[in-house]
Amino acid sequence: MKLWLRCVWFIVLCSFASAQPRFERMAALHETVVSVHEASGIAGMFTYNHDPQFWLEYLALGKLLVGVREGSETRWLHQAKDLQVRNIPAGEGVEALGTVAGKRVHVQVLPTARGRDTQRWEGCALFLVTCEPNARLILRYGGIGRVRIHGFRPQLPQRVDYLTQADFLPTPAEAYEVDIQTWGAVLRTREIPLFVAVSVDRERSARLFQDGAFMRVEYHAPRSRATLVASFAESREGAIALVRVHPGNVEQECRQRFRHLRASAWIQTPSRELNDAFHWAIIHMEYAWVRPFGWIEGLRHWGTFYSQQHNMAADWIGQTSRSREMLLTHAVHLLPGGQVPQLHPNGQTRLDFGGWNQFYVWGVEHYWQHTGDRDFLQRILPALERVVQQTFEEHDPDGNGLLGFGQQIGNQEDYISTPEDGTSPTIAGMEMKRILGRMLLAAGRTREAEACYAERRRMWQALRKHLWMPELGRFAFYRDSLGVLHLEGQYHTLIWPVLYCPLTVTEKYTSMRHLADTLTGEEGQVYCSNNFPHHVMATVGSQAGGQPQPWATLAWADLGDGDRAVRPLEWIARRVMQSPNSGSWPEVAEEVPAYFTPPAGVFVWGVIEGLFGLKRDIPGRWIQVAPCLPKDWNYAELHLPDIRLVVKQDSTSIRILLRQEKPLVARFRIHIPPSRRVWVTGAAGYRIEPAIRGHTVTFSAAKAKRADVVVRWEPQPVDVSGGSTVPTGGLFHLRLYKPVRKASYHGGSDVAMLKRLLDPLHVLQGESWETGGSGFYSPMRETLSPCPNDYGQVGRRLFSRRTVFVGCS
Numbered sequence: 001m002k003l004w005l006r007c008v009w010f011i012v013l014c015s016f017a018s019a020q021p022r023f024e025r026m027a028a029l030h031e032t033v034v035s036v037h038e039a040s041g042i043a044g045m046f047t048y049n050h051d052p053q054f055w056l057e058y059l060a061l062g063k064l065l066v067g068v069r070e071g072s073e074t075r076w077l078h079q080a081k082d083l084q085v086r087n088i089p090a091g092e093g094v095e096a097l098g099t100v101a102g103k104r105v106h107v108q109v110l111p112t113a114r115g116r117d118t119q120r121w122e123g124c125a126l127f128l129v130t131c132e133p134n135a136r137l138i139l140r141y142g143g144i145g146r147v148r149i150h151g152f153r154p155q156l157p158q159r160v161d162y163l164t165q166a167d168f169l170p171t172p173a174e175a176y177e178v179d180i181q182t183w184g185a186v187l188r189t190r191e192i193p194l195f196v197a198v199s200v201d202r203e204r205s206a207r208l209f210q211d212g213a214f215m216r217v218e219y220h221a222p223r224s225r226a227t228l229v230a231s232f233a234e235s236r237e238g239a240i241a242l243v244r245v246h247p248g249n250v251e252q253e254c255r256q257r258f259r260h261l262r263a264s265a266w267i268q269t270p271s272r273e274l275n276d277a278f279h280w281a282i283i284h285m286e287y288a289w290v291r292p293f294g295w296i297e298g299l300r301h302w303g304t305f306y307s308q309q310h311n312m313a314a315d316w317i318g319q320t321s322r323s324r325e326m327l328l329t330h331a332v333h334l335l336p337g338g339q340v341p342q343l344h345p346n347g348q349t350r351l352d353f354g355g356w357n358q359f360y361v362w363g364v365e366h367y368w369q370h371t372g373d374r375d376f377l378q379r380i381l382p383a384l385e386r387v388v389q390q391t392f393e394e395h396d397p398d399g400n401g402l403l404g405f406g407q408q409i410g411n412q413e414d415y416i417s418t419p420e421d422g423t424s425p426t427i428a429g430m431e432m433k434r435i436l437g438r439m440l441l442a443a444g445r446t447r448e449a450e451a452c453y454a455e456r457r458r459m460w461q462a463l464r465k466h467l468w469m470p471e472l473g474r475f476a477f478y479r480d481s482l483g484v485l486h487l488e489g490q491y492h493t494l495i496w497p498v499l500y501c502p503l504t505v506t507e508k509y510t511s512m513r514h515l516a517d518t519l520t521g522e523e524g525q526v527y528c529s530n531n532f533p534h535h536v537m538a539t540v541g542s543q544a545g546g547q548p549q550p551w552a553t554l555a556w557a558d559l560g561d562g563d564r565a566v567r568p569l570e571w572i573a574r575r576v577m578q579s580p581n582s583g584s585w586p587e588v589a590e591e592v593p594a595y596f597t598p599p600a601g602v603f604v605w606g607v608i609e610g611l612f613g614l615k616r617d618i619p620g621r622w623i624q625v626a627p628c629l630p631k632d633w634n635y636a637e638l639h640l641p642d643i644r645l646v647v648k649q650d651s652t653s654i655r656i657l658l659r660q661e662k663p664l665v666a667r668f669r670i671h672i673p674p675s676r677r678v679w680v681t682g683a684a685g686y687r688i689e690p691a692i693r694g695h696t697v698t699f700s701a702a703k704a705k706r707a708d709v710v711v712r713w714e715p716q717p718v719d720v721s722g723g724s725t726v727p728t729g730g731l732f733h734l735r736l737y738k739p740v741r742k743a744s745y746h747g748g749s750d751v752a753m754l755k756r757l758l759d760p761l762h763v764l765q766g767e768s769w770e771t772g773g774s775g776f777y778s779p780m781r782e783t784l785s786p787c788p789n790d791y792g793q794v795g796r797r798l799f800s801r802r803t804v805f806v807g808c809s
Contacts, residue, residue: 023580023593024163025087025094026299028287029111031345032123032232033058033299034094036109037163038085040078041066041096043109044163045125045230047194048296048303049146050346055304056150058159059192061232062141064109064127065166068101069136069218075101078166087583091283092258093126104132110254114231114242119291121194121346122233124242126250134222141198141228142178142214145170145191149301169213176213184208184229184243185215186236194232197239201227201247227251261286265317267607268637269629271566277573278607280583281600282317285310288597293343294326298587299595305343307356310601311363315370316608318641323367324376330360331383338390354406354417357391358428365435368442372619377442384439388432395425401459402466403429404478413528413547416490422478423467423489427496430459442619460501471785473510473761473803487791487798490529491519491548498555505559506760506805509692512555516564517800523574524567525589526552530797545588546572546599550606557610557628560671560691565610566630572603612638612645613669618662621703625658626669652715658707666701668709674808675713682709690807718808722775725801729782732764734806735775758805 022039033046044063049055067074077083080098088095093110108128115122131137147170148156157170169176170191177188184199185208198215200206205221219226229250231242267278288295288310295310296303308330311323333349335341340360341349364384368377395403402421405428418425437452467476469485475497477489494515498508519527525544549568556565575581575589584593585600608614613626627647629636638645642661647654658666672678673694680686686699701707722734757767757776767778788796 021580024160024300025085025584025593026287026595027087027091027093027109027111028296028299028595029113030115030123030290031121032111032115032125034109034111034125035159035163036085036094036096036107037160038083040164040166041080041083041085041098041107042078042163042166043094043096043107043127044159045109045232046147046159047121047123047232048290048345050121050193050344052344052346052348052350054146055344056301057146057148057156058303059194060143060145060147060159060162060170061194061196062144062187062198062230063163064107064228065140065214066100066105066107066129067138067140068103068105068131069138070101074138076166077105077107080105090255090258090262091280091286092254101135103135106130106132110251112250112254113257114245114250115233120234120238122231122238122242124229124231124245124250126247126254127228127230128247128251129226129228131224134224136222137217137219137226139200139217139226139228140211140214141185141217141230142176142187142212143169144176144187144189144196144213149303171213173213178210178213178215180208180210180215182208185210186239187215188236194234195236195239197231197233197236197243199229199243199245258283258286264641265604266639267612268635268639269611270633270635271570271573273573273577274566274570274607276583277569277576278604280576281313281585281603283583284585284595284597284600285313285317285319285604287595289322290345291322292325292329293345293347294322294329295597295601296345297597299597300592301587301594302596303345305345306352306598307342307359308363309359309598309605312366313601313604313608315366316614316640317604320367320371323363324371324373327360327364327367328376328379331380334383334386337394338386339394340387357387358432361387361432361435365438368439368619369615369617374442377439381439381443384436388436391429391432396429401429401455401462402426402479413490416529418478420478420480421466422493423463423475424492424496426459426463426467427500430456430463431500433459463501469786471761472514472799473507474514475511488530489798491515491526491551494519495551495555498558499551505690505692506758506803508555508559509805510761510800510803512559513803514798514800515552515555518798520552521571523571524564525549525571526568543588544571546575546585546596547602549599550602550610553606553610557613557626560628560694560696562611562628562630562633562671565628569603569606569611572599608638608640612636612647614638614643614645616664618664621664622667623658623660623664624667624669625656625707627654627656628671653710653712655710656707658701660705663703663705665703666707668697668699668701670697670711671695672697672711672713674716674718676716677714679712680709681712682707726780728780728784730780731777732780732804733775733777736808755809756807758807760805761802763802763804 024035024037026035031047036043042063045061046058049057066077077098077100080100083098085096095108097106110126112124114124146156147159147162149159161168171189175189179186187196200217205219207218209216227247229243231239233239265282267275294305294308297306308326314323330340333341339355340357403425404420404422405418405425433452433456437449441449466479469476476485477493478486494511497511526548527544549572552568553565576585580591581593585596587594587596615624636647644659646657680699683699683701686697689696697711718736726732764778765781767776769776788799
C-alpha cells in the first residue's frame with residue numbers, strides 16, 4: 001500500500017512539473033526582434049508588421065534548427081531533455097543550452113544594430129552556435145511568413161506554434177523560394193513584402209543545399225563553432241548588403257553596445273532585485289527604441305507605439321536625442337483635431353481610447369529641463385499650443401476650468417474614464433497650462449504666458465472649491481452634472497494632488513492615507529482602482545501593474561517617508577526578477593514575460609526622481625537633490641552618464657556626494673526625524689520646516705561640479721502613548737514620553753512638547769489638556785460625515801481612517 005501511494009505521488013509530481021508553463025525569451029534592436037522558446041530552444045527572427053490593418057501580427061523571417069550528426073542519425077537541440085533558455089545576462093540577446101548526442105550545444109542569437117539608423121524597413125541578427133566537444137553540426141534556417149500574436153485573424157498561425165514545432169511552416173511549402181548562393185541563401189515568399197538573406201561561415205567541409213522551405217548547412221568535419229547571419233530588407237540587394245559582414249565584427253559591436261549601456265547608468269542599493277530591475281528596465285528601453293517614432297510598447301504582444309512616457313527616463317540616461325526625435329516626430333504627425341496620436345511602425349497614425357496629450361506635454365517640459373534646447377523650443381511650440389487647445393476644447397466644453405477625460409488616459413488603464421468634471425483631468429490640465437506658459441515665457445511671449453498662469457490659478461480655485469472634500473482630506477474622483485461627488489477614483493486621484501497642487505503637508509498626508517488604506521496591498525503594491533471586481537491579471541483598471549508604482553514612490557518621497565516610498569518599486573522589481581519573468585517586464589503583475597516597456601521606463605524615472613530625488617532644470621540652472629531612502633539603508637549610489645550621486649546615512653546623519661558634468665546650483669531637501677539640533681556642512685545656511693514625523697531641511701550649495709554636504713542631527717527621543725485607532729463615540733487620549741517613560745512638561749528641554757492640535761477632518765468634539773501640556777484627551781464625534789455607507793459597497797472600500805495631527809515644539 002505504501003509503495004502504491006508513493007508511485008501515485010511520484011506521478012502527480014511529474015504531472016505538475018510537465019505542466020509548468022513555458023514562455024518566449026526575447027530581445028530586439030530597432031525592427032529586428034529575436035525570440036527563443038523555452039520549450040524548444042528554437043530561435044527565430046521577426047519584425048513588426050508595417051501594414052496598419054495587421055499591426056498585431058509579426059513577420060516571421062526564419063527560424064534556426066541546430067543538430068548534431070551521429071553516424072547516420074541527426075539529433076536536434078529542440079529534443080534535448082535538459083534544455084535551458086534565458087536572456088543573456090548582459091542583455092545583448094537570448095541563448096539556449098542543452099545536451100545533444102552527448103555534446104553540450106550552446107546557441108546565442110543577437111539582434112544587431114545594422115539597419116537601425118537608416119529609417120528603412122530592414123535589420124539583421126547574428127546566430128552563434130558552439131559545441132563541446134567538437135561535433136558534426138547541422139543547421140537549418142528558413143520557414144518565413146506571417147504569424148499572429150493575439151487571437152485576431154485566427155486563420156494565421158500563432159508565433160508560439162512557429163517556435164515550438166520544428167517543421168511548422170506559416171506558408172505552404174510550394175510558396176517558398178530558396179535561392180542557394182556560395183555564401184548562403186536568399187529566401188522569399190509572396191506572403192510577405194521582404195527579402196531574407198542568410199550567410200554562413202563557409203569551409204571546405206560545409207555543404208549548402210535547399211531543404212524544402214529551409215536552407216540546410218552540413219559540416220562534414222567536427223567543429224566547435226558555427227555562425228550564421230540573417231538579414232531582411234525590402235529589396236534583394238538591400239538584404240544581401242546587410243548580411244555580407246564579418247560575424248566577429250558584428251558580435252563585438254553587439255556586446256560592446258550593451259556593455260556600454262550597462263556602464264552608463266546603474267544603481268547600487270541594499271536591494272539586489274531593485275538594482276537588477278533597473279538594469280533590465282534600461283535594456284528594455286534599448287530593445288524597444290525604433291527611430292524616429294519612439295519606444296514599442298511590448299515585444300511579446302503589442303508591436304506599436306502608445307504613450308511615450310519612456311522619455312522621462314531617456315533624458316536621464318544620456319538619450320535626450322531620442323526624446324527630441326520622438327517628440328518632434330509626434331508633433332509632425334498630430335491628428336487633424338490636434339490630438340497626439342499613437343503610431344504604427346510605418347508612421348501611420350491612429351487614436352486608441354483617450355490618447356495621451358498630457359503625458360506628451362509633460363515629456364516636452366522634461367526634455368526642455370534637461371537640455372534648454374532653443375531650436376527644439378521654436379519647433380515644438382506651435383504643436384504644443386495646438387495640443388493644449390485641443391485638450392480644453394474636447395474635455396472642458398463648458399469652460400469652467402474642470403476637465404473630464406475619456407477612456408485610458410495613460411498606459412494600463414484600458415477602461416478607466418472620468419465622465420465629467422474630475423480631479424485627475426483638471427490637474428493634468430493645470431499642468432498643461434503651466435508648461436505652455438513656461439515655454440511661451442522662454443520664447444519671449446510674456447503676455448500669453450501670464451494668461452496661461454492666470455488660467456491655471458483659476459482652475460486651481462475651481463478644483464479646490466468643487467472637488468476638495470475637507471471632511472475626508474482628499475479630492476473627489478469627479479463631480480457629476482447634478483453636483484454629486486463620486487469617490488471611486490484611481491491612484492492618480494490621490495497622488496497627483498500631492499505632486500502638483502499647493503496642498504499643506506497635512507493635506508498631502510491625508511490624501512496619501514487614503515491611498516495606503518484603500519489602494520495599497522500587503523507588499524506595498526499600488527492598485528489602479530477599486531472599480532472592478534478582478535485584480536492583477538487584466539488591464540481593466542483594477543490591476544496592480546508596473547505603471548502606478550513609481551507615482552506612489554514620488555508622492556511618498558515628497559512626504560519624506562522612505563520606507564513607504566521604496567515598497568512599490570521593490571514589489572514590481574521582485575515580479576520582474578523572479579521566475580518566470582527573470583528580467584522581463586510584465587504588462588501588469590502577471591507571470592508572463594511580456595517585455596512590456598512603458599512600466600520599465602517609468603520605473604527608471606521613479607527610481608531617479610523618487611528614491612534619489614533628482615530633478616534637473618538646465619534653463620533654470622539648478623538641480624534638486626532630495627534623496628528619500630528607507631531608514632535601514634546606509635548606502636545608495638546612482639550613476640548616470642553625467643551625474644554621480646552617493647548617499648550615506650545612519651541614525652544621526654546623512655552625507656551626500658554629488659558629481660555633475662554640467663555644474664548647476666544644487667538645491668538640497670532632506671527629511672530628518674524629530675531632532676533637538678541640526679548642523680549642515682557644505683552650505684552657507686539652511687532652513688528647517690515642519691514635516692510629518694520630523695523636519696525638512698533645505699539648503700543650497702554653490703554652483704560647482706562637485707558637492708559634498710553633511711546633515712547631522714541630535715535626535716529628539718519621543719514615544720507616543722495613546723490609541724492609534726479610535727471608534728466613533730470613543731475617547732481619544734494622547735501623551736508624549738521620553739523613551740524612559742517620563743512624561744514631558746513645559747519646562748523640559750530635552751523632549752518634544754505638545755504645541756497645538758490639528759484636526760482638519762473635524763473628528764474630535766473639543767479637547768482638554770493635561771496639566772503641563774504633556775497630553776490631551778477628547779471624545780470622538782458620534783457620527784462622521786460623510787459615512788462610508790453613503791457611497792454603497794464600492795464606497796466603503798474607498799474610505800481610509802481619519803487622522804488627527806499634533807504639532808510639537
